[in-house]
Amino acid sequence: MDALRNVLTRLEKEGAALGHFNVADLVFLKAVFAAAVEIRVPVLVGASEGERDFFGTRQLAAVVNSLREDSDAFVFLNADHTHSLLKAVEAAKAGFDAIVVDFSGLPFEENVSSTKEAVEAIKTINAAILVEGEIGDIGTGSQIHNSVQSEPRALTTPEEAKQFVQSTGVDILAPSVGNMHGMVRSMVQGKTRKRLDIGRITRIKKAAQVFLTLHGGSGTNDEDFQKSIAAGINIIHINTELRVAWRRSLETSLDEEPNQVVPYKILRPVVDSVEEVVRSRLKLFNARRSIEAMFPSNAK
Numbered sequence: 001m002d003a004l005r006n007v008l009t010r011l012e013k014e015g016a017a018l019g020h021f022n023v024a025d026l027v028f029l030k031a032v033f034a035a036a037v038e039i040r041v042p043v044l045v046g047a048s049e050g051e052r053d054f055f056g057t058r059q060l061a062a063v064v065n066s067l068r069e070d071s072d073a074f075v076f077l078n079a080d081h082t083h084s085l086l087k088a089v090e091a092a093k094a095g096f097d098a099i100v101v102d103f104s105g106l107p108f109e110e111n112v113s114s115t116k117e118a119v120e121a122i123k124t125i126n127a128a129i130l131v132e133g134e135i136g137d138i139g140t141g142s143q144i145h146n147s148v149q150s151e152p153r154a155l156t157t158p159e160e161a162k163q164f165v166q167s168t169g170v171d172i173l174a175p176s177v178g179n180m181h182g183m184v185r186s187m188v189q190g191k192t193r194k195r196l197d198i199g200r201i202t203r204i205k206k207a208a209q210v211f212l213t214l215h216g217g218s219g220t221n222d223e224d225f226q227k228s229i230a231a232g233i234n235i236i237h238i239n240t241e242l243r244v245a246w247r248r249s250l251e252t253s254l255d256e257e258p259n260q261v262v263p264y265k266i267l268r269p270v271v272d273s274v275e276e277v278v279r280s281r282l283k284l285f286n287a288r289r290s291i292e293a294m295f296p297s298n299a300k
C-alpha cells in the first residue's frame with residue numbers, strides 16, 4: 001500500500017526524481033519498461049486523456065499490470081492531465097496509481113473547489129491513489145510549437161501554492177516555474193533549452209510541503225534538471241522528446257525499406273529509439289542517487 005508515496009519519499013532522500021513518460025501505444029510502453037529494467041530505477045508511465053482514449057483506459061491499466069507481472073521493473077501508472085471528475089473516477093476505478101486533476105484553466109477559487117471535489121472522490125475509491133493538482137500556466141500540448149508564447153506566463157507563487165495544497169488536500173503539486181509543455185523548433189534542433197526558476201521551486205517547496213512535479217520537461221537544460229531536483233522536484237514529465245524520437249525513427253524505418261509491411265519489423269527500431277531517450281533521462285534524473293549508492297558515506 002502507498003507504494004508510490006514510499007518510492008517518492010525514498011527518491012527525495014536520495015536526491016533523485018521519478019521519471020514520468022507518456023505512452024500512447026504499446027511501442028512507447030515497451031520502450032519505457034525496457035529502459036526501467038535496464039537502468040533498474042522506478043518509473044512512472046503516464047497517459048493523458050487523449051492517450052487514454054486512444055489506448056483505452058482499462059486496457060492500458062491491464063497491459064501495464066501484465067508487463068509488471070512479467071518483469072522486475074518498478075513501474076507505476078499515472079492518469080495525466082484529467083479535466084473532469086468523470087475521467088478521474090474512470091482512471092481511479094481502472095486501478096491507476098496516481099491521477100493529475102488539471103483545472104488550472106479555471107480561476108483560482110474554482111480550480112480549488114473542483115480539485116478538492118476530485119481528491120475526495122478519488123480517495124473514496126482508493127485512498128492509496130496519489131492525487132496531483134495544478135496551478136499556473138504551463139501551456140497546452142506536448143508537441144512542436146512554432147514560437148515561444150509572447151505574453152508572460154502566470155508563474156506559481158509560494159503563497160498560492162500553500163493555500164492550494166491546504167484547501168484541496170492534493171498529495172502532489174504541479175507548479176509553473178519556467179517549464180512549458182511541448183518544444184519550439186530550436187529546442188528540437190538542440191540550439192536552445194528551457195531554463196527553470198530554481199529559487200521559485202525552493203520557495204514553493206518550503207511553503208507547500210508536498211511532492212512537486214515538473215511538467216513539460218522536454219528540452220530543459222540538464223543542469224537545471226539537476227538543480228530543480230535538489231530544490232524539491234520529485235517527478236519530471238518527458239513527452240515531446242519521446243514523440244520526436246518516435247516520429248524520426250518511424251520515418252527512417254519506413255524510408256529504409258519501402259517494401260517492408262511487417263509491423264513488428266518496422267516498429268522494432270522505433271521502440272529502441274524511444275527507449276534510448278527514456279534511458280538517458282532516467283540516468284540524469286537518478287544521477288545523484290547512483291553516486292550516493294556508490295559512496296554511501298557521502299549520503300546525508
Ligand SMILES: [Zn+2]
Binds near residue numbers: 181215216
Ligand atoms: Zn503535463
